[in-house]
Amino acid sequence: MQRVRRVAIATVAAVIVSMGAYAVTDGSGDPSAVKSDDGKWMDKNDVPTFKVEPDGTVDWYSYVGFTRYSSECLRCHGPDGMGSTYAPALMESMKRLSYTDFYAVVAGGKQDVSASQGLVMPANGENKNVMCFIDAMYVYLRARADDAIGRGRPQKHAPKPEAFTKAEDECMG
Template identity: 60%
Template sequence: MKFALSIIGALALLISVGHSLAFADGSGDPAAVKQTNGEWYDKAGNPTFKIEKDGTVDWYTSVGYLQYGANCMVCHGPDGLGSSYAPNLTNSLKTMSYAEFYGIVVGGKRNVSASQDLVMPAWGTNKNVMCHLDAIFIYLRARSDGALGRGRPNKVGPKPAGFDKAEDQCFGD
């Protein structure tokens, strides 16, 4: 029994190591398997990108690019690559899951030491961020996985039906 359990443990370890090596994505395999109102999800149910062979990105990825630029870039730098003040989020997402990302953006994070006082603001009451949080995550996930290069995506797929309505509902107007 003990032996069987340690075999299972070793297998689980191998699988998780293989997993992180294969994807280096804290949310696991980013392959898009299902879609709801134009937003793609991976097989674990995490928001993800869908980028065609010709480089056309899905609508959420392009919204995420714009909203990242409007809300996060001032500290985290162009293309998610970090600055002297705030971390490179394309690195962070290699190990950080969607749930962890979500929690930090909603609640903020503060790293105080003798030499620095770094503050990640809490965005939980900011609708511009909260109504676009999945899009921002999706954009950064694509950047982190190397599926999307630097700069503005130049080919964008059609806006999904229902997108504007969902956005209006979120903003409450």
């Protein structure tokens, strides 16, 4: 009995330690930015992530993500990823969805839980205005889910990286 209890306590302690300072509320795991490829930040698993400086300056991709989200997704999903009566709050969804889940729904669409009400998430696989900026929208919503970026347009952002301009030109054609 004693022994079982000790093991249980040790397990709980190990879990807390492995979580570190970060409480897991992110479908892709720890969002900490560990490396940047010309202003595009990645976490330790090479998944795109946000980077917010102590003075509130957000990385360029999060900023673009906000503007693209507002033009392509807001009309259904509400301002700042907060949801509407029509479509779910993506800042909540991101606590559960991984990068791959997100990508699959945005590209392929979804008609599932709300099918009875005829609510549809459109497929965007052919829509360059969405697909060319999918990583930016992902990092913005990830930041919203992790409470790293508040409501509204981020006031300060990092300068536009050259790599972004190049990728945008190539993708938009």
